[in-house]
Amino acid sequence: MKFTTLIKLLQNHLRCIRLARLLLLFTLLLTSSAFAQKNRSFDDFVDKDCECYNRKKEGFLSKVDAHCHFRPFGGRVIPFTELVSYFQRSGVLYVNAYGIGQTLPSDDTCTYYLDCPGTPVTPSLRNDFVNAANYLEYKGRDTGKPDDPFEGEERINLVLSMTFPDLAHPERVTEYIQLLDAEYPGVFTWMGEVNLVKQALFANGQTGASFASIAKWKPFMDTILKRDIPINIHSDIGCNGPADSLTKYLYLMEEVLTRYDSNKIVWAHMGLSKELTEMPAEQHISILSRLFDKHQNLTLDLSWDVLWDSVFVDDVARAKYIKFIDAYPTRFITGTDFVASREAKKYKTYKEALYKTSLINKDMSDEAFRNIALGENYFKLLNLDYTAPQICEKKRKKKVKRKEVVMK
């Protein structure tokens, strides 16, 4: 290679590095400016006459994280109180504490299931026990103290979720609900995220549920129906490939929605996944609109930053989804899908997940923004006695009519 070519290559390389640094700096600036707003206080959601929410001044970040995994797949966990401080610091006030639907064996060194194909992953009761124990350790023990995360001035509202059900083998779910009832009466008011069909788990021994296993859910679906407990289900619509593979598994979710038409069903990530990134927006939206119209019990969950990276990031597709969300503003909730694994995860990671999953809020109508980002839909789903602040009316720009001076 000639010396001059080598110099040119080096110069190009340095230019690329400089550009990458600039891009990183730009992203960091954008993220930190989104977090620079003053956070809303909890009392604003109790007081119906509180100050209206100014979207321009107060930003677009969600106040609700209805999809957060407090337990990792395996390995070390972010301590409970540290995780709670992430919500307080970022202004999130309402959180669902999920376990994780795919735990690795407790005696295994693997910490992420995709790194160890062949190692079996299964839902487990131990997540739910640990979450409940951690929660009760703090709740109400220091009532009146300002630093109590659930009673103090900077409190958050935590909803505990049962994440243990194995939907492919549901025989013992009711029995386990009774076990949690006995140990932690009245603590669990949500169920999920449970996996109906998740292709990412196929290499770890999970095959997904079938019509036969869905029929066997009845006893536990009746129990949660009586308690008005919503269930968040992860169910892939299909996978990339030939046209018919895009909707390969859709029939399973349709069966659940039809069979359990009185249960409050939340569909995680709108049925999308890393395996399904090529479905045209029109096709996806038309499937979801049809299901919304047919099943009044369905709510869609906008959680997971993958939705931004693979779908919403595209301006044309995003405009279509915004139109869809605005047309059904009472049918969505939001969340980060953060997993509290200590491996490479810290406050910055949570902040980024919240930022990315909130970006879609920016373009929503005021009604959809209040219902989704500020949590009105979430409160209604859970019958929580909170009200999202109203959105401030936009000031109309006064048009100064210029008087035409007629020159004579």
Ligand SMILES: [Zn+2]
């Ligand atoms: Zn999740």
